[in-house]
Amino acid sequence: MFIKSIVLCCGFLAVTSALNNVFVAKTGYKAQADNDNVQDVAKKLEHLETSKKFEDLLARMEHLEAREKSREKTYLREIKNLKRELLIQTRRTASFEIMVRRLSSKSPGNLNHEMDKTEETSNDRNGRIKSAKTPFREVMPASRIRRAENENPVAFFATLSQHLTHMGAHQPITFDNVVTNIGNAYNSHFGSFIAPVSGTYVFSATLFALLHNTYSAEIVKNGQTLTRMYVYGSDTVRDTTSQTIVLELQKGDDVSVHNINVDRPVHGDHYSTFAGFLLQEDFSSSAIVGK
CATH class of the missing domain: 1.20.5 (Single alpha-helices involved in coiled-coils or other helix-helix interfaces)
Structure with a gap:
């Protein structure tokens, strides 16, 4: 066990x-x-x-x-x-x-002759010496050199992309599609050009009519009417009109295109245009080179 x-x-x-x-x-x-x-x-x-x-x-x-x-x-x-x-x-x-x-x-003799003009004198009755008055413009070419071209290039071109309907009297036409704006002097929101420098400018405006609508427009400078344009539109015909003007502007002057009639449409679709450029800058109030 x-x-x-x-x-x-x-x-x-x-x-x-x-x-x-x-x-x-x-x-x-x-x-x-x-x-x-x-x-x-x-x-x-x-x-x-x-x-x-x-x-x-x-x-x-x-x-x-x-x-x-x-x-x-x-x-x-x-x-x-x-x-x-x-x-x-x-x-x-x-x-x-x-x-x-x-x-x-220029020969030295000619230059000396021009300088001698400023030194000519004449005797008065008391025997005192009195300087002869020489016109300022006679010595300008030899003593000063002015600018020969525009220092500030200015040019713009804008079109109207959309139809503007029910416009008021003397309302600015706002050409909203800016193609060229050298110098940034054109404002597409207000449709106005403000001169950046004094000088001679060229402006051109073209307007197109809608069917069944006739209206008038004007080119305005500083609120003052310069020219007027008329556009005719019938049942079958649509008219176009354009103008080109030359203006002498001072710096800050305003140029724009206004509608004249009340409750009239302006044809867009890039048919209506506004353009301008600086032709010749005015240097009369500017500093002179070589002074």
Whole structure:
């Protein structure tokens, strides 16, 4: 009986040891599997982080490329303006060189004769010396050099893109589509041109009629009517009219085209236009070069 008990105990211990070995083996396998899963997750997270960094890098490169393109456009525009200024300066220098050559071509005797005119004197009854009066315009050509061309280029051209309906009497026609505006003297919101410098200007206006509508317009300077235009539109005929005028303007003078009739439409669709440019700048009130 005692031997039997010992045998049973030994068998129990053997079974227990076997079960422990199986448990340890299973636990080790599970730990290995968990470790592999953790490594897979870490690799995926690392891959996602790398992809995000790459996307951020691409976005930054696109931003830098857009900024460089914007700077390039700005540089090209500045270069264009500098070229235009250089052309103006080159023409001005050439004009001055011509004037200097003309003055230098005069003989010293002629120059001295012109200077002697200012020193002529005459005696009065008391024996005192009195300087002779020399007209100012006689010494002007030899002593002063004036500008020979416009220093401030001014020109504009605008069209009416939309029909203007139910206009009031003497309401300005706002030619809203600005094609050219050198000098920025034309205001498309008010339809008016304000002279940036004094001088002689040329203006031109063309108006077109809608069907079944007839109206009149006027070119106005500082609120004063200069010329009038008439446009006729019937059931089958649409008329057009245009005028060109030459004005001497002072700096700040205003020129615009006004509607005359009440509740009359003006044809748009780029048929009606308004344009003007500086023909000759007035330097009479400006500083004189060489003075």
